[in-house]
Amino acid sequence: MWIACLGCTPSMDGVDASTDGGTDAPAIDAGPPLRVASVVDLGFFPLPSDTTVGRDGVSSGAIGGAILWTFGDTFVTDSATTVDMSNVVTATGGWSTAASPLMLEQPVDSHGIPSQMVPYTAPELAQNRMDATNGWALWPGAVIDTGGSEALLLFQRIQRMNGSGFVGVGLGTAHIAPHATVATRDPNDLFSRSVGSSDPLYGTGGVSVIGDTVYWFACDSLVCRLARTPRAHAGERDAFEFYDGSAWVSDIAAAAIVIRGVVSEVSVSYNAHLGRYLAVSSQLGTDSVVLRTAPAIEGPWPTSGLTIMPSDGGILAATDGRDYLAKEHPALSSSDGREIVISYSRPLGNFRGEVHLARITLE
Numbered sequence: 001m002w003i004a005c006l007g008c009t010p011s012m013d014g015v016d017a018s019t020d021g022g023t024d025a026p027a028i029d030a031g032p033p034l035r036v037a038s039v040v041d042l043g044f045f046p047l048p049s050d051t052t053v054g055r056d057g058v059s060s061g062a063i064g065g066a067i068l069w070t071f072g073d074t075f076v077t078d079s080a081t082t083v084d085m086s087n088v089v090t091a092t093g094g095w096s097t098a099a100s101p102l103m104l105e106q107p108v109d110s111h112g113i114p115s116q117m118v119p120y121t122a123p124e125l126a127q128n129r130m131d132a133t134n135g136w137a138l139w140p141g142a143v144i145d146t147g148g149s150e151a152l153l154l155f156q157r158i159q160r161m162n163g164s165g166f167v168g169v170g171l172g173t174a175h176i177a178p179h180a181t182v183a184t185r186d187p188n189d190l191f192s193r194s195v196g197s198s199d200p201l202y203g204t205g206g207v208s209v210i211g212d213t214v215y216w217f218a219c220d221s222l223v224c225r226l227a228r229t230p231r232a233h234a235g236e237r238d239a240f241e242f243y244d245g246s247a248w249v250s251d252i253a254a255a256a257i258v259i260r261g262v263v264s265e266v267s268v269s270y271n272a273h274l275g276r277y278l279a280v281s282s283q284l285g286t287d288s289v290v291l292r293t294a295p296a297i298e299g300p301w302p303t304s305g306l307t308i309m310p311s312d313g314g315i316l317a318a319t320d321g322r323d324y325l326a327k328e329h330p331a332l333s334s335s336d337g338r339e340i341v342i343s344y345s346r347p348l349g350n351f352r353g354e355v356h357l358a359r360i361t362l363e
Contacts, residue, residue: 029295031276034306035363036291039314042341043102044354045069048092051076051112054352055092056324056345061143061209062331063151064178067101069094070140070153074114075351082109083116084128087351090137091118091155095179098331101341101357107181115181118155118174133163138172142207144214144234150175152235153183154190154203169193171201173235190237191218199252202227202240206327208268208297215297216240218255219262222284225255226298243298261290261303267327268297273337273362280328280342283307287323289315289342291360314358320349329357338362 047055057072074089081089092114094104108114118138120128128135137158144152157170171191174183191199205219214234216227226243233239241248245256259266263284271278276293279301283290292305310317317323325345332341339361346354 028300028302031274031293031295034274034291034293036306036308037361037363039308039312039361040359041314041316042357042359044346044356045071045094045102045104048074048094048104048106048114049108049112051108052114053077054348055355056347056353057139058325058343058345058355059141059143059327060329060331060343061145061151062098063143063145065097066095066178067098067331068143068151068153068176069096069101069104070117070143071355072139073137076113082111082113084120084125084132084135086128086132086135088132088137089114089116090158091116091140093117093140093176093181101329101332105179117176117181118153118172118183119185121185133160135160137166141203143176144207144209144231146234147232150177150184154207156201156204157189167193168201168204171203186235190235200225200255205262205264206266206268210270210297215268217259217266217268219259219264219266222261222263223257224259224262224266226258227252227255258299259301263324265325265327267329267342269328269330269333269340270297271337271340271362272335278328278337278340279305280326280340282322282324282326282344285322287315287317289323289326289344308360314360315344316346316356318347321347323347332357 055071055074059070071092074092094106124136139156141154146152153174153176155172156168158166160166170189172189174185176183191201200218202216202218205217205224208215212231214229214231217224227240229239242255244254262281266281268279277297279292287310289308290305294301323344328340328342
């Protein structure tokens, strides 16, 4: 067992942990000290087959009494996939129960290849088969129960650049039934960075479902903005409102920065044990996980927080690169909020990687 204290954690280099980084920033309500009693590694998600060698980037959502886990790139061995003849399936999923989250239902074909959960369009598929290094990836994200028979599945459209870079150009939606392996893709992006539009891609920075409201984060260049929709209308662009720093407005251009210091994605939940909102994210340039709290989901949020490092136990360091994409999965956390379950991606080198779960017990 080990003890950590928010007041004992240094701020990020060059950033004042007592403000949101702005010259006119409000004073941060730090709340009671945030302390962690223990962190326990729960293991990693098993790969679908011996043909697959690594995966990353998990999100989740509950529907129909089951949990859908969505994974980003799932790499295969030397043989090409049956999807687009490349060596990666860019959107896969597995179903489990909350009681046994790592026991995944994840069927594969006769070659050991899982389904491409978000189908490619014909032009995307043609480009991947012609030149996958300059093709498309469809990275799945949050799963939202909107009250219907199918869940709303978010995914990011990624354009690859010469195999050494990529850019997110759109946030799309699809619908998936309980225990299905392939979703039905909606024809249009919810948010797009195509010609004529420069919308932030709300939802790619994280999604929080709190009561009947869905909160959408857009995170770029270490800062995040916030939008919201009614849960029943989560996939409707006209239902969005954006937080301008003091009120919710319809103008996307008025959205203010609410969180700083987030690498690419953050999870936020209301934690009953703390009586505050709890944010979980990875720390830039390290294998560490950062916890911070605020009195409201809009903030004000501190720029730093309690840092959980591999040396503290319970978090495993990467063997190649750094751990990334840490987030909480509220469906696995205790009802009183004292125990939360997080995930993170752990690179192992040469297109190998694991997605781990860890249980954090708060004091």
